[in-house]
Amino acid sequence: MSEDYTPKSAFGKWFDKRLPLLTLFAGHVLAYPTPKNLNYWWTFGGILTFCLITQIITGLVLAMHYVADANLAFASVEHIMRDVNYGWLLRYLHANGASMFFIAVYLHMARSLFYGSYKEPRELIWIIGVFIFLLMIATAFMGYVLPWGQMSFWGATVITNLFSAIPFFGEAITNWLWGDYSVGSALLTRFFTLHYLMPFLIFGLVILHIWALHVPGNNNPEGIDVIKGSQDTVPFHPHYVIKDVFALVVFIIIFAGFVFFSPNILGHSDNYIQANPLQTPEHIVPEWYFLPFYAILRAIPDKLGGVIMMVSAIAILAFIPWLDTSKVRSSKYRPLYRQFYWLLIADFILLGYLGSQAATGIYLIIGRLATAYYFLHFILIMPLIGFIEKPKPLPKSISEPVLSKEEQKAKVEKAARA
Amino acid sequence: MNIDKDTDTKVTRRDFLYLTTGSFTAVGVGAAVWPFIAQMNPDASVKALASTEVDLSPILPGQSITILWRGKPVFIRRRTEDEIAEAQSVEIIDLPDPETDESRVLKSEWLVMVGVCTHLGCIPLGNKGDYNGWFCPCHGSHYDTSGRIRKGPAPKNLEIPSYVFLDDNTIKIG
Ligand code: HEM
Numbered sequence A: 001m002s003e004d005y006t007p008k009s010a011f012g013k014w015f016d017k018r019l020p021l022l023t024l025f026a027g028h029v030l031a032y033p034t035p036k037n038l039n040y041w042w043t044f045g046g047i048l049t050f051c052l053i054t055q056i057i058t059g060l061v062l063a064m065h066y067v068a069d070a071n072l073a074f075a076s077v078e079h080i081m082r083d084v085n086y087g088w089l090l091r092y093l094h095a096n097g098a099s100m101f102f103i104a105v106y107l108h109m110a111r112s113l114f115y116g117s118y119k120e121p122r123e124l125i126w127i128i129g130v131f132i133f134l135l136m137i138a139t140a141f142m143g144y145v146l147p148w149g150q151m152s153f154w155g156a157t158v159i160t161n162l163f164s165a166i167p168f169f170g171e172a173i174t175n176w177l178w179g180d181y182s183v184g185s186a187l188l189t190r191f192f193t194l195h196y197l198m199p200f201l202i203f204g205l206v207i208l209h210i211w212a213l214h215v216p217g218n219n220n221p222e223g224i225d226v227i228k229g230s231q232d233t234v235p236f237h238p239h240y241v242i243k244d245v246f247a248l249v250v251f252i253i254i255f256a257g258f259v260f261f262s263p264n265i266l267g268h269s270d271n272y273i274q275a276n277p278l279q280t281p282e283h284i285v286p287e288w289y290f291l292p293f294y295a296i297l298r299a300i301p302d303k304l305g306g307v308i309m310m311v312s313a314i315a316i317l318a319f320i321p322w323l324d325t326s327k328v329r330s331s332k333y334r335p336l337y338r339q340f341y342w343l344l345i346a347d348f349i350l351l352g353y354l355g356s357q358a359a360t361g362i363y364l365i366i367g368r369l370a371t372a373y374y375f376l377h378f379i380l381i382m383p384l385i386g387f388i389e390k391p392k393p394l395p396k397s398i399s400e401p402v403l404s405k406e407e408q409k410a411k412v413e414k415a416a417r418a
Numbered sequence B: 001m002n003i004d005k006d007t008d009t010k011v012t013r014r015d016f017l018y019l020t021t022g023s024f025t026a027v028g029v030g031a032a033v034w035p036f037i038a039q040m041n042p043d044a045s046v047k048a049l050a051s052t053e054v055d056l057s058p059i060l061p062g063q064s065i066t067i068l069w070r071g072k073p074v075f076i077r078r079r080t081e082d083e084i085a086e087a088q089s090v091e092i093i094d095l096p097d098p099e100t101d102e103s104r105v106l107k108s109e110w111l112v113m114v115g116v117c118t119h120l121g122c123i124p125l126g127n128k129g130d131y132n133g134w135f136c137p138c139h140g141s142h143y144d145t146s147g148r149i150r151k152g153p154a155p156k157n158l159e160i161p162s163y164v165f166l167d168d169n170t171i172k173i174g
């Protein structure tokens, strides 16, 4: 791989000797050894990179027309929609791009959770991922405030007020955040600044994420280590470049479907009403990708408690590498854990549904149970199952299950012919 | 750092230099960072808008108005006899945030308070809720006719701004 690489052209050789960018590219993209059994769940990394770059490019051009002032912001977004050439397209790409980004990140995280990709020696990859997720949440939340519609304003009000739950300093901290005694221009301007900055921080973390990945190499659906120097791996290019591109094209088709056929279906119509500090909309709902966490916030009857639980719901993810006590990575070989895995996914989706409903009566009770279960999964079920469960025998190499399947097929075919 | 034997036990000149350099650096960094943090606090122009005068004469008993003060709504309600009686009759020990009605008003007819839910900042709706006061639709907090929290996630009573009566029909808030 990289050691064997020498650029072909004279200029390439000259350049690479002084700055080995080409060697870096050859080693980490072209020749990078990748387990040959990766399935389509492994294509979301590439898709996420695409999403980040799309958000940065569309955001950059939106920022050329957008004005971050409470009196002008709403009108400037309408100006983008009506007057700016292709403004409607750029804005719809950016707004729906955020949703697509979250679809991809949730699937990517669910993949890692199922195949135990957070386990030794990949803990740091996972933890950096949790930080990326946190920054994405902050970025998307601040972005949603920028159009200064009713949901923007009241979402910002409710979320910034969470800080007032902090004992003693709560009020000072919220006034500091607002730069005012309420949500207004000062907050909008600083949110725009941060919304612009954070994607680049995410970009930096993505580089660390991939760097950390390229030290041990990819996990794989069998969850076992590849045997060095064996036929277990193939070079990233062309094998996974093609597979990733195919998945990306499918993803882009779905993305385009939203942008061109129902660009507002994932948003909230109240955000087309300009912010009014004197009137709260009947239902304040965050964007769909925050709903599970919003449900957790509302499940707790106490203000500070609710905030702590919501933050913990994300923070606990960083401890998963140590909460999971099983040595076996892939849930394919964990018959008991696998069932609880799907229960957790169902619980998370249920929380998302509850987050979209008014928190009263039966919804509130179910919300509390679902919240309790979410935490139980990580603090109790995950550590316990590692001790109780008897995993299925692991294959000796990642080639074995494939080969044995083929052998069986050959046998069956032979028998049929006979 | 065992260059000579004494340094093992004695405090040396070098230790002193390390500590002073370290402390001065910490103070210096702190002082340099402070303006970058403090710039986010409410600025002079925001603070300058801090007071508002309101004419109360058009408000009849049972009516309320909402005005904007420091970017926040302030409810001014001219309470009816029934509402006052209801507010005063409550056992304050039963309240989540115990306050007497008398301590929340200057004249019992006039209730002046910041119309921002003490939970997460939504604006409660008037003449609603289980206690005939205000109801916050966001997460279901109920306030009574004195603006005190009675039920729901909000931890505190609606805030009373500082205000004075300039004459019988005018108040100055802030
Ligand atoms: C992690 C990447 C990003 C995410 C998840 C994200 C998310 C969002 C969201 C959800 C909105 C609200 C869309 C709406 O309802 O109109 C928004 C608006 C906006 N974003 Fe971003 N964004 C990202 C990157 C960027 C970057 C890098 C820039 C600037 C260079 C930018 C500039 C803007 C501007 C100017 C708006 C306001 C215009 C509008 O509302 O359409 N964004 N962003």
Ligand code: FES
Binding pocket: B117, B118, B119, B120, B121, B122, B136, B137, B138, B139, B140, B141, B152, B153, B154
């Ligand atoms: S903001 Fe009023 S109940 Fe939550």
